[in-house]
Amino acid sequence: MAVLGRGTPLELALESALDGIPMANDRALARHLAATVLRWLPDLDALIDSATPKPLPDDARARQVLRIALAGWLKLGTPPHAVVSTALPLVEGGPRRLVHGVLGSLIRRPAELPEIPHLPDLFAIRWAMDWGPEAAEAAAASLADEPATDLTLRDGRETERWAAALGGVSLLPGHVRVPRSKDLGPLTEWPGFAEGAWWVQDIAASLPVRLLGAQPGERVLDLCAAPGGKTLQLAALGCDVTAVDVSDARLERVRENLARTGLSATLSAGDALRWEPEGLYDRILLDAPCSATGIFRRHPDVLHLKGARDLTPLTLLQAALLRRAANWLKPGGTLVYATCSLDPREGERIAERVVATLPRVPFEAAELPLGLQPTADGWVRTLPGQLAADGGMDGFFIGRMRKISP
Incomplete structure (x- = not known):
């Protein structure tokens, strides 16, 4: 209710x-x-x-x-x-x-449900129009049951060890997918939790950091950082990370996970439209606030939240955040903009608004994992149906841009 x-x-x-x-x-x-x-x-x-x-x-x-x-x-x-x-x-x-x-x-009677659930009409129509009927059908199929649990590892060199310990499979170095059929008890009792060996993060959500290209020792800004999975990824790479989110309460979970994993980052509570950095950054990750429709397979409530239907306030905020973040890059620095939305108004169209001042750096097929292919414009778009045989993945938009050196 x-x-x-x-x-x-x-x-x-x-x-x-x-x-x-x-x-x-x-x-x-x-x-x-x-x-x-x-x-x-x-x-x-x-x-x-x-x-x-x-x-x-x-x-x-x-x-x-x-x-x-x-x-x-x-x-x-x-x-x-x-x-x-x-x-x-x-x-x-x-x-x-x-x-x-x-x-x-x-x-x-007895009553029966269909083999595959029906999407709410709004999304069935919109996703078929935006991505084709096959993607809409795949979205419905992926909604039927709770998905497997994806974990990102603190140390990617231990992938084989933790896959075996958790009874899971790895689709990428530093990733383990644990099937729902594995009865490991509460998450906090799973092997490796207490020692901070991993954190929960959908494999698609790990891609923005993987594609940012951050190197150890670089100054990296993680904007809109909570709940913190990407901050942990960057810290595990050895970056000098500053994580910003709108309130300290939202950063508390990030703080707890940093303590559990033994990783470090500078946390700063503030509205990114008013927050001011101390110096410029080599790389910036902006995983912007969005309607979150891409995470429907794990959070089916997003398909029924009325507030997600009017995107105008969100798209205005996303564009403003992206333009503001561009000012904090060092010359030659890289920015990755991402949203966990299946609506191009929150992804492709936002990125297109700023390419005149912050030129895109197209992704090449050779640098993309999981068999992903860049779009015609050089962005990354994950959709329902991708990795379906392996349990699927969330819907994400990822764009990469670079500040031109003077």
Whole structure:
């Protein structure tokens, strides 16, 4: 209800929603159940509407309860009798008879979900127009289940060791992908967590730093740094890193991960539109705030957050940040601009706005990992369907530019 009604991101909504659930397994189940509803929402609603004389309002408590019950039964394997007995108390004082009747009708049918979920119409249409119907179909397929967990290693030379210890596979040096089928318990109990050998980071999210080309000892600025995966990558390379984010609270997680991994960086809280650096930088990474639609396979709530639909404020901010960051490069310095969005208005079109003052440095196929190919303009664009046989990857735009030497 927080996600769909108030536009609250799921992870933020869960912080308060799970306060009264003490057991870790129960908390994990609640999170998985909520995420499953969001993955299959159009299809769950279609089933509900097929069993009611007239459609329930989208925000009706009965609809929310039926969504949860059907997700538990059809996707998590909860027995029908348990689904009914746990659903009815959620509508005490409300339409219990309606909920009981709808569930009974769908269980007797028995109801089924399609093999692949349907995307919300807005994204099904937009992604088909922007990237083709195959990409939209691949996006729907990748939404069906929670993806594997990607880890970036502090020391890439230990890739083989940690892949074996975690029962995962490596797609790149310094990367391990752990399948969901591996029952390793809570993340904090996985091998290597306590000693800071790795951090969670989708493989696509690791690409901007890999393509920045930073060298040990270089002064590197990481703008909009939280939650900090890219700061850790740069610190692990031996760079002199300054990480900037809008508030100290957002930097707290970066601070914790630096302490856990034994890495170091200078953290600075401030609005990047007003923050002033001390000197110029050899390289700058700007992973700009965006609608985050590219991370839908891990965070399905982004497909349902109403605030992500009007991109005008975000695109104005992205362009302003990019132009401002350009002023902080040393002559000959390199800037990488990235967004975890599948909307070209937040990627390709933003980058095009500044190429007159900060010329692009096209990516070459030979320098791109994972079989990626540069776009016709020399950018990098990751899309649904890429690496599908290996578990997929997030959607990202990555552009590289360089300040001309005087």
